Amino acid sequence: GENVEQHPSTLSVQEGDSAVIKCTYSDSASNYFPWYKQELGKRPQLIIDIRSNVGEKKDQRIAVTLNKTAKHFSLHITETQPEDSAVYFCAASNPNDYKLSFGAGTTVTVRA
Amino acid sequence: DTEVTQTPKHLVMGMTNKKSLKCEQHMGHRAMYWYKQKAKKPPELMFVYSYEKLSINESVPSRFSPECPNSSLLNLHLHALQPEDSALYLCASSQAGLAGNTGELFFGEGSRLTVL
Numbered sequence: 001g002e003n004v005e006q007h008p009s010t011l012s013v014q015e016g017d018s019a020v021i022k023c024t025y026s027d028s029a030s031n032y033f034p035w036y037k038q039e040l041g042k043r044p045q046l047i048i049d050i051r052s053n054v055g056e057k058k059d060q061r062i063a064v065t066l067n068k069t070a071k072h073f074s075l076h077i078t079e080t081q082p083e084d085s086a087v088y089f090c091a092a093s094n095p096n097d098y099k100l101s102f103g104a105g106t107t108v109t110v111r112a
Numbered sequence: 113d114t115e116v117t118q119t120p121k122h123l124v125m126g127m128t129n130k131k132s133l134k135c136e137q138h139m140g141h142r143a144m145y146w147y148k149q150k151a152k153k154p155p156e157l158m159f160v161y162s163y164e165k166l167s168i169n170e171s172v173p174s175r176f177s178p179e180c181p182n183s184s185l186l187n188l189h190l191h192a193l194q195p196e197d198s199a200l201y202l203c204a205s206s207q208a209g210l211a212g213n214t215g216e217l218f219f220g221e222g223s224r225l226t227v228l
Contacts, residue, residue: 034216043202043219044155089154098143098168098206100217102154 002027006103019077021106023090030092033073039086080110116220124226133223135186135203144186147202193227
């Protein structure tokens, strides 16, 4: 089955700086890579996703890059704000099953 | 309506109780999921229903019993739970059909379960 590894497990950044979270996956058939943000006590919410026919996708201050050859994808948050503080999960799935394999999560703290 | 609604939001039960968690969506999604989540850990898949049929059971103990009465509703029946079952139980839905996963999971707010 799919195995997703996520690094780092914790990340502390100064407000206004950038944050980068990296994930690797093992199943070359995986073709959908979402990123979820989960604030304390809340549900995971999709913030951005990318499919394997695309190398990069941006949405305002967040961007995701995908390297299919190396089987890794990354989340970039620019101009971080205190409200970006949360746990971020990467995930991967392939079209042959319903399982979304999650990374272990990264706790991001933005220092004011 | 892009919401997945879960009830109750909080539940405290003893080890001999029987209770149920409920989930509802009106987005026309034909795949519905139960996940279990411990604090600061990723969601763990428990069950998947596709077109009201159970398609995945991730070796979940029989004290958890899922039910999908129709395409909009998903229940999780709880009986004889253990304290280690205390967690956030998340329901989710997606547009996935029998051809496989088509993308985004929509999560409900979750039911926070405490087993005494």
